[in-house]
Amino acid sequence: MSVRDTNILNHTDLKYLLIDNLNLYTEEAFYVQGNNPYTFNINKKTVYIYIKNVHQSGQNRTNTDECRIQVGKTPGFTDVLASGKIAYMLGYFDDCNVFTAWNPLLFRDRINAKRTVSLYSRFSVQERANENGIACYIDSNGCSAITFKPEYIGLYLENYSNMHLLDEQGLLELIQKYDEVKNSNNDKEDIEIGNLEYIVNHPRTKRDPNFKKIIHKIYCSRCAICGIQLELTEAAHIIPYSHEKGTDEPSNGICLCALHHTAYDRGLIYIDEDYNVKMNNEKIRYLEKIKLDGGIMKFIQMHDSKIDLPVSNKPSVEFIKIANSIRGIN
Ligand SMILES: [Zn+2]
Numbered sequence: 001m002s003v004r005d006t007n008i009l010n011h012t013d014l015k016y017l018l019i020d021n022l023n024l025y026t027e028e029a030f031y032v033q034g035n036n037p038y039t040f041n042i043n044k045k046t047v048y049i050y051i052k053n054v055h056q057s058g059q060n061r062t063n064t065d066e067c068r069i070q071v072g073k074t075p076g077f078t079d080v081l082a083s084g085k086i087a088y089m090l091g092y093f094d095d096c097n098v099f100t101a102w103n104p105l106l107f108r109d110r111i112n113a114k115r116t117v118s119l120y121s122r123f124s125v126q127e128r129a130n131e132n133g134i135a136c137y138i139d140s141n142g143c144s145a146i147t148f149k150p151e152y153i154g155l156y157l158e159n160y161s162n163m164h165l166l167d168e169q170g171l172l173e174l175i176q177k178y179d180e181v182k183n184s185n186n187d188k189e190d191i192e193i194g195n196l197e198y199i200v201n202h203p204r205t206k207r208d209p210n211f212k213k214i215i216h217k218i219y220c221s222r223c224a225i226c227g228i229q230l231e232l233t234e235a236a237h238i239i240p241y242s243h244e245k246g247t248d249e250p251s252n253g254i255c256l257c258a259l260h261h262t263a264y265d266r267g268l269i270y271i272d273e274d275y276n277v278k279m280n281n282e283k284i285r286y287l288e289k290i291k292l293d294g295g296i297m298k299f300i301q302m303h304d305s306k307i308d309l310p311v312s313n314k315p316s317v318e319f320i321k322i323a324n325s326i327r328g329i330n
Pocket of ligand 1: 038222224225226227228256257258260
């Protein structure tokens with residue numbers, strides 16, 4: 001492995017990496033605050049995530065396949081652990097685009113006894129997970145570090161304790177069944193492997209058809225950002241309806257074309273308190289690093305003005321502020 005620095009994801013990039021992938025798991029995943037731990041609300045539960053880039057172990061280590069993250073105590077992190085809660089312990093290896101997860105219960109005991117802790121895996125495991133979706137490294141004490149593609153992060157967060165009991169064969173069986181369940185129409189399903197159950201929880205919000213009609217009427221079916229009609233517009237929620245503060249009030253809605261709806265929901269653009277359309281430069285830098293920034297110059301040129309406000313039922317500034325915060329925008 002060569003030394004790579006330029007594309008290493010920083011704290012902000014890792015926040016967007018988590019937001020993007022948690023949103024693939026459930027509509028009910030919202031960023032709350034902070035980093036290491038990052039606080040999320042996922043399926044109505046508060047979740048703390050600690051994540052660092054996976055790197056090569058120190059020079060005094062002989063195994064070149066060995067990789068690790070090093071975890072130190074920080075005030076916010078120590079508070080979470082001291083309160084008896086768990087923080088999920090994740091590594092990210094950008095060469096393979098995979099997460100590695102260490103058992104948070106075992107970690108809690110180790111960090112309580114020491115100031116810093118190294119958590120190990122193997123580069124070959126990262127590569128195997130990139131190929132097969134999931135893989136694991138089991139250390140000499142029998143503790144597993146599970147490496148998986150980002151799309152499995154929700155499955156892991158809900159089922160970590162059972163997943164750490166599985167060997168690689170069991171984990172492969174689990175994601176195969178999970179992929180099948182994800183394509184079903186049920187909000188919640190259980191998978192059984194061995195004698196243990198795994199939850200797959202992906203609630204889908206029931207939509208109010210009136211919201212769509214009202215928003216289209218207020219905005220004359222015109223995108224508030226680019227002005228396009230052409231039957232390409234959608235009724236977007238400012239605060240997602242699945243969030244506890246999300247509502248179908250017209251002031252929580254805005255008419256957007258399909259492109260701007262997606263860009264808004266993903267936090268690539270946002271609206272400020274004066275109704276200016278802004279590019280989220282932090283997200284752009286993150287997309288550059290993960291090499292998904294194609295077309296960005298063309299996209300930026302489309303945005304330099306205020307949204308077109310309707311005569312009545314303007315978007316609520318209070319809702320806009322909350323919406324920005326849960327999409328990771330400070
Ligand atoms: Zn538009």
